[in-house]
Amino acid sequence: xxxxxxxxxxxxxxxxxxxxxxxxxxxxxxxxxxxxxxxxxxxxxxxxxxxxxxxxxxxxxxxxxxxxxxxxxxxxxxxxxxxxxxxxxxxxxxxxxx
Amino acid sequence: xxxxxxxxxxxxxxxxxxxxxxxxxxxxxxxxxxxxxxxxxxxxxxxxxxxxxxxxxxxxxxxxxxxxxxxxxxxxxxxxxxxxxxxxxxxxxxxxxxxxxxxxxxxxxxxxxxxxxxxxxxxxxxxxxxxxxxxxxxxxxxxxxxxxxxxxxxxxxxxxxxxxxxxxxxxxxxxxxxxxxxxxxxxxxxxxxxxxxxxxxxxxxxxxxxxxxxxxxxxxxxxxxxxxxxxxxxxxxxxxxxxxxxxxxxxxxxxxxxxxxxxxxxxxxxxxxxxxxxxxxxxxxxxxxxxxxxxxxxxxxxxxxxxxx
Ligand SMILES: Cc1ncc(C[n+]2csc(CCOP(=O)(O)OP(=O)(O)O)c2C)c(N)n1
Ligand code: SF4
Ligand code: SF4
Ligand code: SF4
Ligand SMILES: [Mg+2]
Numbered sequence: 001x002x003x004x005x006x007x008x009x010x011x012x013x014x015x016x017x018x019x020x021x022x023x024x025x026x027x028x029x030x031x032x033x034x035x036x037x038x039x040x041x042x043x044x045x046x047x048x049x050x051x052x053x054x055x056x057x058x059x060x061x062x063x064x065x066x067x068x069x070x071x072x073x074x075x076x077x078x079x080x081x082x083x084x085x086x087x088x089x090x091x092x093x094x095x096x097x098x
Numbered sequence: 099x100x101x102x103x104x105x106x107x108x109x110x111x112x113x114x115x116x117x118x119x120x121x122x123x124x125x126x127x128x129x130x131x132x133x134x135x136x137x138x139x140x141x142x143x144x145x146x147x148x149x150x151x152x153x154x155x156x157x158x159x160x161x162x163x164x165x166x167x168x169x170x171x172x173x174x175x176x177x178x179x180x181x182x183x184x185x186x187x188x189x190x191x192x193x194x195x196x197x198x199x200x201x202x203x204x205x206x207x208x209x210x211x212x213x214x215x216x217x218x219x220x221x222x223x224x225x226x227x228x229x230x231x232x233x234x235x236x237x238x239x240x241x242x243x244x245x246x247x248x249x250x251x252x253x254x255x256x257x258x259x260x261x262x263x264x265x266x267x268x269x270x271x272x273x274x275x276x277x278x279x280x281x282x283x284x285x286x287x288x289x290x291x292x293x294x295x296x297x298x299x300x301x302x303x304x305x306x307x308x309x310x311x312x313x314x315x316x317x318x319x320x321x322x323x324x325x326x327x328x329x330x331x332x333x334x335x336x337x338x339x340x341x342x343x344x345x346x347x348x349x350x351x352x353x354x355x356x357x358x359x360x361x362x363x364x365x366x367x368x369x370x371x372x373x374x375x376x377x378x379x380x381x382x383x384x385x386x387x388x389x390x391x392x393x394x395x396x397x398x399x400x401x402x403x404x405x406x407x
Binding site for chain 2: 001005008013014017019020021022023024025026027028029030033049053054055056057058059071073074076077078079080082083084092
């Protein structure tokens with residue numbers, strides 16, 4: 001979007017309430033909702049992609065080295081990836097503990 | 099088997115047509131279902147979606163989580179709008195005003211929209227024989243407006259309009275069997291699916307899109323907020339529903355029934371009910387009754403599948 005979402009006034013919306021940019025929900029960073037963050041043990045990851053397929057927020061990405069990890073810009077910290085990982089190499093870490 | 103031992107993520111479409119940044123609750127398996135359905139359909143798809151959680155969380159103006167043409171319609175008329183898109187674009191292709199192309203025309207709605215409010219338009223669209231797919235995301239209540247019961251809410255579930263209490267066990271009626279209602283329209287394809295079984299789900303959506311004529315897919319979509327479970331358990335509860343035969347996975351192709359999954363070990367229904375806040379009040383006797391009902395329903399389904407199981 002040309003300017004931050006919160007600065008857009010209703011008069012500037014398209015007639016007929018049309019959203020003209022596809023997929024621009026990505027400008028809203030749901031990662032700010034998170035209280036826990038998934039941390040992957042890269043050495044244990046078998047690169048199966050189970051975490052990727054089950055993430056409701058489509059925010060797991062494959063790193064250059066091949067293992068999978070969460071994109072923290074969008075990760076809401078639901079813990080599904082950690083729960084579903086077949087080798088159990090994802091742990092949820094409190095954001096407060098840093 | 100509680101977790102997968104084999105996986106073939108490499109075969110799955112990498113592109114996302116339902117993007118990050120949507121505002122569904124943490125661990126929403128209904129949002130996951132939408133994501134998987136869209137992966138299976140691909141970009142040549144037009145969606146009309148009834149109001150409900152998935153519409154609200156994906157489209158606060160001026161943003162949208164959709165990467166395909168997507169129309170927000172009222173609560174009742176997603177099937178009518180998609181019928182019109184299909185008929186209109188077909189006519190334009192016939193007259194040479196649009197290039198010939200295979201397009202997926204898809205209507206989507208929640209269980210409230212499908213089982214109650216949009217039932218008439220859905221029945222009409224199926225009966226008229228449009229080349230379209232209807233996807234019902236069934237989280238077993240009107241979640242978007244605060245967990246009110248629908249006719250697809252299961253017996254015994256506590257919702258804000260079927261509250262459990264001294265004189266009530268929660269929902270007092272049996273879950274309306276929407277897939278069977280779709281089958282009664284004699285359409286070419288009907289299936290049930292669940293986002294805890296992503297490959298089965300995507301396979302069915304692909305099949306539905308390839309078939310010409312109306313198709314109906316009913317997806318059990320676990321809602322941690324309304325079911326009162328932990329967000330990280332959303333996938334697990336979908337699996338429990340299927341493994342306890344509460345929500346069997348099957349398809350009906352031209353009237354032929356087929357189970358697409360049989361539990362390795364059928365779990366007691368109690369395993370599925372346990373831990374869900376909406377069923378917390380149920381007594382052993384009531385759980386026994388639900389177990390009997392599940393067994394009866396499954397036996398009827400098996401019969402339709404020709405005894406397969
Ligand atoms: C005719 C009409 N009645 C009521 C509403 C208010 N309303 C909007 S969404 C919703 C609940 C949707 O429930 P469901 O279809 O099950 O979808 P879910 O939110 O559970 O995914 C209701 C009651 C409306 N928009 N239009
Ligand atoms: S599920 Fe676990 S093992 Fe599989 S890719 Fe994700 S982190 Fe790696
Ligand atoms: S915690 Fe949830 S949102 Fe975050 S990456 Fe894992 S599955 Fe996705
Ligand atoms: S209320 Fe339920 S279905 Fe709606 S967004 Fe939240 S988890 Fe998903
Ligand atoms: Mg619902």
